[in-house]
Amino acid sequence: xxxxxxxxxxxxxxxxxxxxxxxxxxxxxxxxxxxxxxxxxxxxxxxxxxxxxxxxxxxxxxxxxxxxxxxxxxxxxxxxxxxxxxxxxxxxxxxxxxxxxxxxxxxxxxxxxxxxxxxxxxxxxxxxxxxxxxxxxxxxxxxxxxxxxxxxxxxxxxxxxxxxxxxxxxxxxxxxxxxxxxxxxxxxxxxxxxxxxxxxxxxxxxxxxxxxxxxxxxxxxxxxxxxxxxxxxxxxxxxxxxxxxxxxxxxxxxxxxxxxxxxxxxxxxxxxxxxxxxxxxxxxxxxxxxxxxxxxxxxxxxxxxxxxxxxxxxxxxxxxxxxxxxxxxxxxxxxxxxxxxxxxxxxxxxxxxxxxxxxxxxxxxxxxxxxxxxxxxxxxxxxxxxxxxxxxxxxxxxxxxxxxxx
Amino acid sequence: xxxxxxxxxxxxxxxxxxxxxxxxxxxxxxxxxxxxxxxxxxxxxxxxxxxxxxxxxxxxxxxxxxxxxxxxxxxxxxxxxxxxxxxxxxxxxxxxxxxxxxxxxxxxxxxxxxxxxxxxxxxxxxxxxxxxxxxxxxxxxxxxxxxxxxxxxxxxxxxxxxxxxxxxxxxxxxxxxxxxxxxxxxxxxxxxxxxxxxxxxxxxxxxxxxxxxxxxxxxxxxxxxxxxxxxxxxxxxxxxxxxxxxxxxxxxxxxxxxxxxxxxxxxxxxxxxxxxxxxxxxxxxxxxxxxxxxxxxxxxxxxxxxxxxxxxxxxxxxxxxxxxxxxxxxxxxxxxxxxxxxxxxxxxxxxxxxxxxxxxxxxxxxxxxxxxxxxxxxxxxxxxxxxxxxxxxxxxxxxxxxxxxx
Numbered sequence: 001x002x003x004x005x006x007x008x009x010x011x012x013x014x015x016x017x018x019x020x021x022x023x024x025x026x027x028x029x030x031x032x033x034x035x036x037x038x039x040x041x042x043x044x045x046x047x048x049x050x051x052x053x054x055x056x057x058x059x060x061x062x063x064x065x066x067x068x069x070x071x072x073x074x075x076x077x078x079x080x081x082x083x084x085x086x087x088x089x090x091x092x093x094x095x096x097x098x099x100x101x102x103x104x105x106x107x108x109x110x111x112x113x114x115x116x117x118x119x120x121x122x123x124x125x126x127x128x129x130x131x132x133x134x135x136x137x138x139x140x141x142x143x144x145x146x147x148x149x150x151x152x153x154x155x156x157x158x159x160x161x162x163x164x165x166x167x168x169x170x171x172x173x174x175x176x177x178x179x180x181x182x183x184x185x186x187x188x189x190x191x192x193x194x195x196x197x198x199x200x201x202x203x204x205x206x207x208x209x210x211x212x213x214x215x216x217x218x219x220x221x222x223x224x225x226x227x228x229x230x231x232x233x234x235x236x237x238x239x240x241x242x243x244x245x246x247x248x249x250x251x252x253x254x255x256x257x258x259x260x261x262x263x264x265x266x267x268x269x270x271x272x273x274x275x276x277x278x279x280x281x282x283x284x285x286x287x288x289x290x291x292x293x294x295x296x297x298x299x300x301x302x303x304x305x306x307x308x309x310x311x312x313x314x315x316x317x318x319x320x321x322x323x324x325x326x327x328x329x330x331x332x333x334x335x336x337x338x339x340x341x342x343x344x345x346x347x348x349x350x351x352x353x354x355x356x357x358x359x360x361x362x363x364x365x366x367x368x369x370x371x372x373x374x375x376x377x378x379x380x381x382x383x384x385x386x387x388x389x390x391x392x393x394x395x396x397x398x399x400x401x402x403x404x405x406x
Numbered sequence: 407x408x409x410x411x412x413x414x415x416x417x418x419x420x421x422x423x424x425x426x427x428x429x430x431x432x433x434x435x436x437x438x439x440x441x442x443x444x445x446x447x448x449x450x451x452x453x454x455x456x457x458x459x460x461x462x463x464x465x466x467x468x469x470x471x472x473x474x475x476x477x478x479x480x481x482x483x484x485x486x487x488x489x490x491x492x493x494x495x496x497x498x499x500x501x502x503x504x505x506x507x508x509x510x511x512x513x514x515x516x517x518x519x520x521x522x523x524x525x526x527x528x529x530x531x532x533x534x535x536x537x538x539x540x541x542x543x544x545x546x547x548x549x550x551x552x553x554x555x556x557x558x559x560x561x562x563x564x565x566x567x568x569x570x571x572x573x574x575x576x577x578x579x580x581x582x583x584x585x586x587x588x589x590x591x592x593x594x595x596x597x598x599x600x601x602x603x604x605x606x607x608x609x610x611x612x613x614x615x616x617x618x619x620x621x622x623x624x625x626x627x628x629x630x631x632x633x634x635x636x637x638x639x640x641x642x643x644x645x646x647x648x649x650x651x652x653x654x655x656x657x658x659x660x661x662x663x664x665x666x667x668x669x670x671x672x673x674x675x676x677x678x679x680x681x682x683x684x685x686x687x688x689x690x691x692x693x694x695x696x697x698x699x700x701x702x703x704x705x706x707x708x709x710x711x712x713x714x715x716x717x718x719x720x721x722x723x724x725x726x727x728x729x730x731x732x733x734x735x736x737x738x739x740x741x742x743x744x745x746x747x748x749x750x751x752x753x754x755x756x757x758x759x760x761x762x763x764x765x766x767x768x769x770x771x772x773x774x775x776x777x778x779x780x781x782x783x784x785x786x787x788x789x790x791x792x793x794x795x796x797x798x799x800x801x802x803x804x805x806x807x808x809x810x811x812x
Contacts, residue, residue: 102549107639128637133582134564138639139545139646143508143604144724155722158540158676176539178676178721198549201804225722231534233513233544234640237722240545270564270584315584316561316631316643317804318550398607398723 003081006036011375011386014077017070018213018248018387019057022092029055029095033073034248034388037089040073044085047072057098057249061322064196066212067253094247096147097215098193101323103145103243104313105189105219106137108304112332115344120227132267135304135312137329140219141240145325147247148390154180154366154397155241157225180397181222181238183349184364188287188340188372189217190299191327192306193249198319204275207307208252210320214306216246216285216372216390217327223343223363245325246372246390254385258282258376262305269308272315279307285331285374287340289364292355294345297331297338299374366396409487412442417781417792420483423476424619424654424793425463428498435461435501439479440654440794443495446479450491453478463504463655467728470602472618473659500653502553503621504599507729509551509649510719511595511625512543514710518738521750526633538673541710541718543735546625547646551731553653554796560586560772560803561647563631586803587628587644589755590770594693594746594778595623596705597733598712599655604725610681613713614658616726620712622652622691622778622796623733629749629769651731652778652796660791664688664782668711675714678721685713691737691780693746695770698761700751703737703744705780772802 002014012018017033024030031052032039043053048069051060060066076082107113110127113136117126130136146152158176195212202210219239226238262280283299309326330340339345342363346352349362364370370393375386408420418424423439430436437458438445448458454475457466466472482488513519516533519542523532536542552558564582601618608616625645632644668686689705715732736746745751748769752758755768770776781792 102547104642130564130582130634130637134635136635136639136642138642139547141508141545141724142548143727143730153723155724157722158536175673176536178678222722228536229540229542230638230640231536232636232640233542234636234638236510236542236544237718237724240719240724241722242724267581272584312643313646316563316628316647317559318547318561318643318646318648321549324549 002035002077004035004038004077004086009384010036011384011388012036013383014074015383016250016254016385017073018250018254019060019066019097020248021056021095021097022087023095024087024092031057031060033070034089035077038086039089039092040077041085041087042069042073045076045082047076058323061098061193061195061212066195066251070251070253094147094149096145096245097247097249098323100142100145100325101321103140103142104137104326105140105329106135106304106309106327107329108135108302108309109330109332109340110303111334112330112340112344115332115339119343119348135309137309138234140243142325144240145243145245148244148392150244150392151395152220152242152244152392153395154184155222155225155237156180156397156400157222157237158228159224160228176228181225182363183223184394185221185223185342186287186364186370187219187221187330188285188295188297189219189327189330190283190285190374191215191217191245191325194320194324195322198321200314200317200319202310202314204273204279204305204307204311205277207279207310210310211252211306213249213251214255215249216374216387218244218370218372218390218392219327220244223348242392244390244392246387248388250385250387255281255376257382258385260300263301263303265303272311273308275305275307279305283374283376285372288371288373289355289361290369294353295338295340297333297340299331301333302328302331364394366394369393408441408483410441410444410446410483410492415790416442417790417794418442419789420480421789422656422660422791423479424656424660425466425472425503426654427462427501427503428493429501430493430498437463437466439476440495441483444492445495445498446483447491447493448475448479451482451488453482464729467504467599467601467618472601472657476657476659500553500555502551502651503653503655504729506548506551506731507727509546509548510543510732511546511735512541512710512715512733513735514541514708514715515736515738515746516709517740518736518746518750521738521745525749525754541715543715544640546649548731550646551649551651554650554798556650556798557801558626558648558650558798559801560590561628561631561643562586562803562806563628563643564634565630566634582634587631588769589629590800591627591629591748592693592770592776593625593627593736594691594701594703595625595733595736596689596691596780597621597623597651597731600726600730601728604727606720606723606725608716608720610679610685610711610713610717611683613685613716616716617658617712619655619657620661621655622780622793624650624776624778624796624798625733626650629754648798650796650798652793654794656791656793661687661782663788664791666706669707669709671709678717679714681711681713685711689780689782691778694777695761695767696775700759701744701746703739703746705737707739708734708737770800772800775799
């Protein structure tokens with residue numbers, strides 16, 4: 001047991017010890033592990049300061065030594081009491097823990113992809129022919145990944161008035177206008193962070209050698225901007241304005257007790273996507289809009305696992321490197337209460353949801369706070385392992401710039 | 407005039423002085439400017455070593471002081487001779503000059519986009535409705551941007567046998583197979599590199615405050631992999647395996663003499679995309695396949711300028727930061743000889759091109775070397791300003807891994 005205080009039922013027992021980066025007021029940023037409601041300053045505890053006193057997790061991730069450093073932190077926290085190197089987590093600024101290399105976002109829930117297909121292409125099969133053959137994904141913007149707590153400004157973009165779900169496929173009646181999105185949405189996701197030396201052609205069963213851990217992700221999306229822009233090269237400005245991540249990198253070692261078999265796949269995956277090990281994760285996930293839980297789902301039902309996603313990312317010879325982030329795509333289960341975006345929950349705004357106070361939402365309003373949370377459940381022989389919140393509040397769009405030529 | 411030797415007609419006169427990073431054999435990487443066939447070691451010349459002795463251009467780009475450092479380099483090269491701080495460019499390893507932040511690739515040539523539309527959607531209008539309203543683009547993989555000279559391994563990916571141009575829109579007869587691409591292509595492009603502090607909502611006429619310079623780009627593409635994967639989230643593995651850039655960051659200051667008015671746009675661009683300054687660049691560009699020039703085009707005819715692209719990238723509130731790279735998309739002119747990819751030149755392989763030795767190519771063969779080159783022409787009052795080659799040779803696909811579960 002640890003000498004550090006850990007409240008009962010905490011997301012952050014000794015068995016978790018996720019990595020983060022914090023800044024005590026007026027001091028420089030430092031790498032920590034979280035324990036209960038405190039953080040342990042690793043450099044101050046003399047644990048690998050050349051890797052932990054750098055202001056971000058990148059050097060540690062590159063070293064491939066997260067497991068060893070976490071083990072030394074556990075040793076420290078079960079040795080002689082040294083409360084002087086703990087900080088209360090509420091007394092420090094919690095920072096984005098690493099500089100994101102490439103950010104890839106997948107589309108791995110069959111329920112989410114089917115819902116989107118039904119909404120956007122009601123006259124066609126819900127899933128496109130490639131969906132069951134490969135983990136569909138795309139590159140997102142890494143420079144606008146922000147840490148939980150960062151406000152999210154409602155973006156502007158070109159939107160067609162009274163747009164059909166897919167205005168890109170037919171000529172539009174009137175020109176689009178540059179307006180604040182009227183269809184701001186969240187997407188509840190889980191993201192995986194690469195550690196170790198650059199790697200390519202990673203077999204699914206080697207995924208744990210290249211993935212350091214996981215964070216929660218809210219891939220904020222502007223559905224009306226997306227509808228007009230996305231053909232033929234995919235979403236761009238509709239997703240690039242902000243992506244929120246939870247601040248604690250929960251290691252794959254801490255998540256091992258929650259690895260389970262993935263659902264069966266039909267057709268059988270190509271050999272490069274086949275695995276013998278269980279790579280699904282039994283994690284409960286929820287999204288709250290202000291105080292109302294609007295989604296309660298589980299990560300174990302995802303069609304494509306993170307191990308398959310990593311194999312796919314690298315099968316063409318592309319490398320992944322420490323600090324790369326790849327996210328699952330929206331986590332939706334089969335039931336309506338398990339859908340991970342407002343697009344699905346309100347069926348593109350048609351059926352607004354009702355919040356605890358009685359307010360209705362088709363999409364997000366200014367001032368709304370979206371909080372994503374996730375954890376592995378306590379069970380005999382294993383404590384609860386949590387991620388902590390990934391939260392953000394919607395700010396109104398800025399007034400338009402004067403614009404035009406100078 | 408400079409005391410450094412500059413061959414007549416060099417791409418790199420005193421008026422160019424592009425930045426690069428080189429490694430003299432056995433020594434550490436250092437920031438240089440290129441002059442003729444030599445490079446000037448900036449730190450050895452005591453020019454801002456805190457910015458120029460860091461192993462990459464990123465610190466210099468972040469400082470926003472490229473103009474000042476380049477001016478000091480010009481002063482140094484016109485002062486007392488100091489040949490001891492020059493290296494012959496052939497005596498050093500020329501490295502990727504900066505760590506790429508986000509890489510965005512646009513689609514800004516109306517001739518290229520129209521050709522692709524005719525090839526892939528022959529029954530529909532060549533341009534989709536969004537194309538004339540906004541600069542269509544997507545995020546590419548930054549971690550696989552490589553410097554000129556790096557060999558490019560033919561990628562594998564899932565390909566449908568006898569695939570229609572757009573197999574993603576209809577059920578496929580047989581399952582795709584993981585095979586080496588049979589449609590490996592180049593794309594001749596120009597890329598722009600961001601400098602200075604993070605910026606958002608950049609007006610087109612402020613582009614020069616945020617763009618440090620330009621490089622040539624070959625966005626290698628696997629057309630058959632792309633055809634199956636790209637709906638609905640855009641190209642992914644078909645483009646992520648490698649992107650080649652030229653090693654010399656030619657500053658926007660050096661390119662100013664080549665700024666010209668962009669072609670008229672119809673319809674009139676939205677106010678956020680309007681500019682009073684001329685932001686097109688009169689640059690000659692060519693692509694060679696081995697010794698055969700297969701494309702000779704010019705950059706001035708691009709429909710969307712880099713200034714408009716930067717404005718679009720940031721109109722939603724997204725930030726750009728030093729080291730971000732955004733590329734033009736394939737530069738194709740109206741004539742067949744001006745088309746910037748084999749997809750267009752051979753009309754998706756239907757009409758092979760004939761090389762100087764008599765060999766025919768629908769797409770690239772193993773061993774082929776593609777070299778992209780570009781320059782602003784000499785004219786009264788201005789010397790030639792060149793980029794140097796962006797070259798790469800195709801290596802055969804690696805044998806498949808054993809694959810499958812362990």
